[in-house]
Amino acid sequence: xxxxxxxxxxxxxxxxxxxxxxxxxxxxxxxxxxxxxxxxxxxxxxxxxxxxxxxxxxxxxxxxxxxxxxxxxxxxxxxxxxxxxxxxxxxxxxxxxxxxxxxxxxxxxxxxxxxxxxxxxxxxxxxxxxxxxxxxxxxxxxxxxxxxxxxxxxxxxxxxxxxxxxxxxxxxxxxxxxxxxxxxxxxxxxxxxxxxxxxxxxxxxxxxxxxxxxxxxxxxxxxxxxxxxxxxxxxxxxxxxxxxxxxxxxxxxxxxxxxxxxxxxxxxxxxxxxxxxxxxxxxxxxxxxxxxxxxxxxxxxxx
Numbered sequence: 099x100x101x102x103x104x105x106x107x108x109x110x111x112x113x114x115x116x117x118x119x120x121x122x123x124x125x126x127x128x129x130x131x132x133x134x135x136x137x138x139x140x141x142x143x144x145x146x147x148x149x150x151x152x153x154x155x156x157x158x159x160x161x162x163x164x165x166x167x168x169x170x171x172x173x174x175x176x177x178x179x180x181x182x183x184x185x186x187x188x189x190x191x192x193x194x195x196x197x198x199x200x201x202x203x204x205x206x207x208x209x210x211x212x213x214x215x216x217x218x219x220x221x222x223x224x225x226x227x228x229x230x231x232x233x234x235x236x237x238x239x240x241x242x243x244x245x246x247x248x249x250x251x252x253x254x255x256x257x258x259x260x261x262x263x264x265x266x267x268x269x270x271x272x273x274x275x276x277x278x279x280x281x282x283x284x285x286x287x288x289x290x291x292x293x294x295x296x297x298x299x300x301x302x303x304x305x306x307x308x309x310x311x312x313x314x315x316x317x318x319x320x321x322x323x324x325x326x327x328x329x330x331x332x333x334x335x336x337x338x339x340x341x342x343x344x345x346x347x348x349x350x351x352x353x354x355x356x357x358x359x360x361x362x363x364x365x366x367x368x369x370x371x372x373x374x375x376x377x378x379x380x381x382x383x384x385x386x387x388x389x390x391x392x393x394x395x396x397x398x399x400x401x
Contacts, residue, residue: 123327141250144313149223158312160187182210202337230331238268244310289346
């Protein structure tokens, strides 16, 4: 005999359709990064596309691109494309000390006009109006949309990938100071137990989430009454999964920190933050023209 739906399950069913609309809008600004592992294409992270002052930017986590930008690529069918531009990252921690990495941001300003044009055809670059720097939102439930490596498969050079939209709730009690964090710069979300997703509104086990680093965390606003595609606002960049005393948490760097990092690093026309008073240390990596590099590599191998 079929089970009688509970009020909570009915509510999730009602939410599923507008959440799927919000997810589709988010995916238009979310890109996946890949690399080659053992001769096969593998997922290595996610990123968000922004435009400021008519400059075009990809934002992700530093550990996704730092030190491996030349071997990381995106797929713009039918091509694998290594993005050309200027890459700035927050300073990565020493090897084996990822737990000390609390900011973990990378900003790549795109410089190849052909690549920018192709990205504009396939994606939508967010504007500053689509970012939220508010410390509080309508609810404490957010939408995480990234590309887990567990949902990416490669067959004979062909890639099949699937995003995973996940509803996550802000942790009410958390020892920010104990981990050298601050609620003004970070969001910590509950990642323990069963989850709900836009694709599956029933409580279920989530897949392994490696690969969502660098993706966005989104406030969906009043998505039940408003237009879900326009209600969504970027509130932060996903950087880390933490495990403390058998509880799992998702660590997110707020957009206030991201915008201040972009302002300081690229001299963008972004208002100085009134809440984040830091001089962000950064590692600098300037990507030379990737086509010239590939041509030089090809010439060397054929010599």
